[in-house]
Amino acid sequence: xxxxxxxxxxxxxxxxxxxxxxxxxxxxxxxxxxxxxxxxxxxxxxxxxxxxxxxxxxxxxxxxxxxxxxxxxxxxxxxxxxxxxxxxxxxxxxxxxxxxxxxxxxxxxxxxxxxxxxxxxxxxxxxxxxxxxxxxxxxxxxxxxxxxxxxxxxxxxxxxxxxxxxxxxxxxxxxxxxxxxxxxxxxxxxxxxxxxxxxxxxxxxxxxxxxxxxxxxxxxxxxxxxxxxxxxxxxxxxxxxxxxxxxxxxxxxxxxxxxxxxxxxxxxxxxxxxxxxxxxxxxxxxxxxxxxxxxxxxxxxxxxxxxxxxxxxxxxxxxxxxxxxxxxxxxxxxxxxxx
Amino acid sequence: xxxxxxxxxxxxxxxxxxxxxxxxxxxxxxxxxxxxxxxxxxxxxxxxxxxxxxxxxxxxxxxxxxxxxxxxxxxxxxxxxxxxxxxxxxxxxxxxxxxxxxxxxxxxxxxx
Numbered sequence: 111x112x113x114x115x116x117x118x119x120x121x122x123x124x125x126x127x128x129x130x131x132x133x134x135x136x137x138x139x140x141x142x143x144x145x146x147x148x149x150x151x152x153x154x155x156x157x158x159x160x161x162x163x164x165x166x167x168x169x170x171x172x173x174x175x176x177x178x179x180x181x182x183x184x185x186x187x188x189x190x191x192x193x194x195x196x197x198x199x200x201x202x203x204x205x206x207x208x209x210x211x212x213x214x215x216x217x218x219x220x221x222x223x224x225x226x227x228x229x230x231x232x233x234x235x236x237x238x239x240x241x242x243x244x245x246x247x248x249x250x251x252x253x254x255x256x257x258x259x260x261x262x263x264x265x266x267x268x269x270x271x272x273x274x275x276x277x278x279x280x281x282x283x284x285x286x287x288x289x290x291x292x293x294x295x296x297x298x299x300x301x302x303x304x305x306x307x308x309x310x311x312x313x314x315x316x317x318x319x320x321x322x323x324x325x326x327x328x329x330x331x332x333x334x335x336x337x338x339x340x341x342x343x344x345x346x347x348x349x350x351x352x353x354x355x356x357x358x359x360x361x362x363x364x365x366x367x368x369x370x371x372x373x374x375x376x377x378x379x380x381x382x383x384x385x386x387x388x389x390x391x392x393x394x395x396x397x398x399x400x401x402x403x404x405x406x407x408x409x410x411x412x413x414x415x416x417x418x419x420x421x422x423x424x425x426x427x428x429x430x431x432x433x434x435x436x437x438x439x440x441x442x443x444x445x446x447x448x449x
Numbered sequence: 450x451x452x453x454x455x456x457x458x459x460x461x462x463x464x465x466x467x468x469x470x471x472x473x474x475x476x477x478x479x480x481x482x483x484x485x486x487x488x489x490x491x492x493x494x495x496x497x498x499x500x501x502x503x504x505x506x507x508x509x510x511x512x513x514x515x516x517x518x519x520x521x522x523x524x525x526x527x528x529x530x531x532x533x534x535x536x537x538x539x540x541x542x543x544x545x546x547x548x549x550x551x552x553x554x555x556x557x558x559x560x561x
Contacts, residue, residue, distance in 0.1 A: 316508020407485035
């Protein structure tokens with residue numbers, strides 16, 4: 111005998127309307143996503159809402175007919191919209207034992223019904239399933255009116271649908287971007303992104319490096335690689351904003367097996383490169399330090415995040431910082447691609 | 450412990466757009482007002498406690514995917530900072546208490 115919710119089902123709210131949730135970088139990491147969803151998804155989004163119900167004054171033979179025709183093992187009993195009990199096969203058996211088929215549902219139904227509320231997260235339903243050992247639960251609204259039924263199957267289906275919808279768009283973008291290197295044939299393909307960084311432009315500080323991180327995720331970089339490059343790019347970007355005369359260019363070069371980040375500026379140049387590489391050494395002004403910059407940790411952070419860092423500088427001419435990151439196999443569209 | 454519980458227990462002001470904080474589960478925390486230290490030390494999912502309130506904290510938080518920023522000692526981010534935080538999905542919270550006290554309470558709440 112089938113479970114109640116497996117009747118010819120109407121689409122759930124979620125299936126009908128989808129979930130309008132922007133996909134963020136965090137989503138792209140997929141860490142504990144199912145766990146998050148069990149808090150995020152509401153019971154009403156996954157429950158089945160077209161139900162067969164009985165009323166307390168319904169003759170037993172009539173309910174038996176409902177169960178038989180719809181091949182279900184029980185029905186919620188509703189009076190004036192309110193849930194008053196559950197009537198299941200076991201109750202029929204009890205009536206059978208007494209050979210009592212002339213009575214009504216109210217005499218044999220189970221009155222103490224465990225329910226969940228439609229506005230609660232599905233994690234609540236999961237807990238209730240575990241605690242009560244029931245296979246299905248009636249769902250009520252805030253006025254205690256029956257609005258649906260939920261089974262473990264509904265929850266699984268709801269989570270799978272949500273995952274599918276959440277990632278569909280981002281996956282598509284990512285799929286297209288990550289095949290860039292495979293679709294374009296050359297002896298050496300490099301994707302170059304350039305960002306013009308203005309001196310003193312704290313308002314846009316971090317925008318370029320944020321875009322770099324997103325671009326790398328789209329290209330198929332894993333979260334950790336994108337984060338390493340993002341942090342290095344951020345520190346380099348802030349250096350251009352804080353320390354240059356006229357700003358400079360932040361450049362990202364992506365190849366299937368390596369990433370090169372670089373900044374170039376036209377001054378003032380660094381008098382003592384050894385010194386600026388020391389942790390804690392900074393030439394930042396007090397005003398900049400008040401904002402939390404100038405810890406003297408920027409280049410140290412960069413060194414930690416990249417595989418190779420080179421800094422060249424000539425006073426009066428400018429500086430060039432080059433950062434190289436080796437892309438581990440299986441990321442950035444390097445999958446099975448001979449290069 | 451989810452972010453909603455944390456907000457209630459610490460009586461934090463929510464500066465950015467309301468959302469379902471129960472779905473966010475912070476993982477540990479980090480405190481510093483030096484942005485490069487935060488870049489080096491904070492992990493994704495952390496709560497970042499700072500008294501910096503200017504625009505650049507949003508870029509740092511977004512880069513690191515921190516769960517939320519708690520701005521202490523009533524430091525007030527300007528409208529542009531809040532707008533940017535909303536745009537980048539960064540949650541800004543504030544409190545009149547000092548960073549020391551907030552971190553102590555978070556530690557006691559077993560956010561370690």
